[in-house]
Amino acid sequence: MARNTIARIHPDAVAHNLRQVRERAPGSRVMAVVKADAYGHRIDLCLPALAGADMLAVATIEEARAIRRLGNGLPVLLLEGVTDPGDLAVASELGLELTVHHRNQMEALGRFGRQVTPRVWLKVDSGMHRLGVDQAEAAELHHRLLQLPGVARVNLMSHLACAEQTGHPLNTLQLERFDSTVFGLEGEHCLANSAAIFGWPAIHRDWVRAGIVLYGISPMEVGSGSDLGLRPAMTLTSELLAVNRVPAGECIGYGGRFVTPDDMLIGVAAIGYGDGYPRSMADGAPVLVNGRRCRLAGRVSMDMITIDLADCPDAKIGDPVVLWGNDLPIEEVARSAGTIPYELVCRITRRVRYRAQSARHAPGKVK
Numbered sequence: 366m367a368r369n370t371i372a373r374i375h376p377d378a379v380a381h382n383l384r385q386v387r388e389r390a391p392g393s394r395v396m397a398v399v400k401a402d403a404y405g406h407r408i409d410l411c412l413p414a415l416a417g418a419d420m421l422a423v424a425t426i427e428e429a430r431a432i433r434r435l436g437n438g439l440p441v442l443l444l445e446g447v448t449d450p451g452d453l454a455v456a457s458e459l460g461l462e463l464t465v466h467h468r469n470q471m472e473a474l475g476r477f478g479r480q481v482t483p484r485v486w487l488k489v490d491s492g493m494h495r496l497g498v499d500q501a502e503a504a505e506l507h508h509r510l511l512q513l514p515g516v517a518r519v520n521l522m523s524h525l526a527c528a529e530q531t532g533h534p535l536n537t538l539q540l541e542r543f544d545s546t547v548f549g550l551e552g553e554h555c556l557a558n559s560a561a562i563f564g565w566p567a568i569h570r571d572w573v574r575a576g577i578v579l580y581g582i583s584p585m586e587v588g589s590g591s592d593l594g595l596r597p598a599m600t601l602t603s604e605l606l607a608v609n610r611v612p613a614g615e616c617i618g619y620g621g622r623f624v625t626p627d628d629m630l631i632g633v634a635a636i637g638y639g640d641g642y643p644r645s646m647a648d649g650a651p652v653l654v655n656g657r658r659c660r661l662a663g664r665v666s667m668d669m670i671t672i673d674l675a676d677c678p679d680a681k682i683g684d685p686v687v688l689w690g691n692d693l694p695i696e697e698v699a700r701s702a703g704t705i706p707y708e709l710v711c712r713i714t715r716r717v718r719y720r721a722q723s724a725r726h727a728p729g730k731v732k
Contacts, residue, residue, distance in 0.1 A: 370603045370636050372717050373690070374406050375724035378596035379414035382579050385594050387417075389562050390569040394419040396442065396555065398576035400428055405710035406580050406598055410721045412437055415579070422574065426452050426459075433459050442486060445496065446470050450477070457481045464488050464522070466496040471506055471513075480515025486555070487519050489546050491539040493526040500546040507550050520552045520572070528560035529585050540568055560584040563593050582695055582706045589694035599710060600690025600727040601642075601717075605654070605682050607633040608674065617671050618663030623648050630674040631662060634686040639667040641713035642688060643702045646670075650701035653687035654680050656728075661701075691727045 386395055397418035398404075403411040408428070412435055415421070422442045423429050429441050446464040447453055450473040456463060463481060465471050466488040474481060487507055490497025498506055503521075510519045523543045527533035543556060553571035559578040561568055564585065577583075581590040581597035590597060611631050617623040625631075632654060638644040642665060650661040652670075654677045663671040674680045689695040695706045702709070 368635055368716075370640055370717050371601075372406075372713055372719050373600040373602060373722045373727055374410045374719060375596070375598050375600070375727060376410060376414040376721055378581050378598040378724040379406075379411050379579055380417070382581055382590075382595050382598065383415060383417055383575070386562055386573065386575045386578060389566070390557070390573045393557075393569045393571060393573045396420045396422050396572055396574045397579055398422045398444075398574055399432070400424040400444065400576075401711050402428075404577060404580050404582075404707065405713050407719050408432065409435055410719065411579075411598070415439075418575075419572075420462075426455055426461075429456075429459055429461050440484075447473070453477045453481055462486065465506070465510065466490075466498060468498065468502065468506065471510060474510075474513050478514065483515055483517040485510050485513075485516055485519050486522050487552075489521060489523045489543060491523040491525075491542040491546070492535060493524050493539070495524070497523060500542060503546050504550060507552070518552060519550075520555060521547045521550060522555040522572075525556065525558060525561060528558055528564065531560075531564045536565070558584070577707055580710065582710070589696040591694065596724055597690050597695065598724075599695075600722075600724075601636075601688040601713070602690070602728055603634045603636040603686045603688065605632045605672075605680060605684045605686060606635050606669065608680055608682060609633070619666055620664055623663040623671075625662075629662070630678060630680070632659070632672040632674045632677075632680055632684075632686075634670050634672060635668065636670055636686070636688060637666050637668045639714060640717050641709070642670065643704065643709070643712070645704065646698075646702045651693060651697060653685075653693050655684050656687075656692070658693075685728050687728055691724065 395418050397415045400423045420440045442462045464486045488497045527535045555572035556568050557573040559576045562573050581595040583590045609631050613627045615625050636642045644665045646665050657677045660673045662673040689698045699706045
């Protein structure tokens with residue numbers, strides 16, 4: 366019998382979320398970010414729902430190659446550009462657009478000696494200090510890029526460090542630095558990431574980069590995707606392997622972290638850190654059993670979790686367990702693990718089965 370631990374992906378939710386992005390940024394074109402296998406949602410399952418985007422963006426050549434194998438004809442941007450000059454020929458063959466965030470990348474393009482892409486994206490470091498050319502050299506590099514074979518346009522972009530904190534002073538400082546750096550330079554602008562799309566309309570500009578919001582997850586520090594009109598694109602499910610009565614005063618799971626205060630009904634579900642469900646999850650973390658809210662009781666092990674079934678006393682072996690998704694926001698679950706939703710969806714391992722399913726038929730309705 367197959368182990369029924371399944372990540373149900375909802376392409377209709379992805380399409381809905383893309384429409385929400387367009388409604389929030391009606392004057393901008395949308396760059397749909399699908400790196401890390403569509404943020405753990407499987408690019409092959411999500412790509413058809415993103416046909417209405419203006420462009421896709423990935424982190425690596427391998428991710429771009431996977432998109433081309435799927436037959437998608439949208440423009441694809443390499444967000445980190447090319448680090449190995451030998452990959453320029455591959456990028457040209459795949460028809461990719463390139464980010465240039467370092468002088469060395471521009472020089473490699475010059476040595477390549479022939480057209481890679483007619484549109485290049487020059488990334489400016491406006492204050493995050495991760496990737497991006499220095500503000501003082503941006504104008505020079507912009508000019509030199511336009512002299513390269515076949516380059517017809519250089520767009521300008523940057524990345525915000527604190528966009529999810531709408532009142533953070535670094536946001537305003539980065540915007541001022543970006544605007545002063547690119548003043549007078551030809552090309553379209555791209556500054557707004559997922560958080561800025563929903564929290565800072567003034568910086569939508571020509572392009573917006575939609576990432577985590579496409580998958581129904583809020584990029585903000587508080588709340589959930591539903592607060593932004595989004596729908597979760599993943600429902601992670603398992604089932605009960607066992608239902609046991611445990612007397613008061615007994616320890617549950619590794620390390621004896623949880624001790625039963627009374628006689629308790631404990632369920633064992635087939636998921637653990639070997640599937641990507643984090644070991645750091647705290648006692649009391651929410652799960653749904655038969656659509657009812659229950660709580661984690663005991664440390665997560667490699668293959669199993671243990672659940673307090675006090676609120677689901679009629680539970681039985683084989684009953685469905687929802688770890689996050691419809692009616693159980695992943696943002697809430699992530700807080701119980703001391704992490705962010707991005708990490709939860711990206712860390713799901715290969716032994717979890719993926720299945721495309723309409724969000725209307727996803728399990729987990731709260732009773």
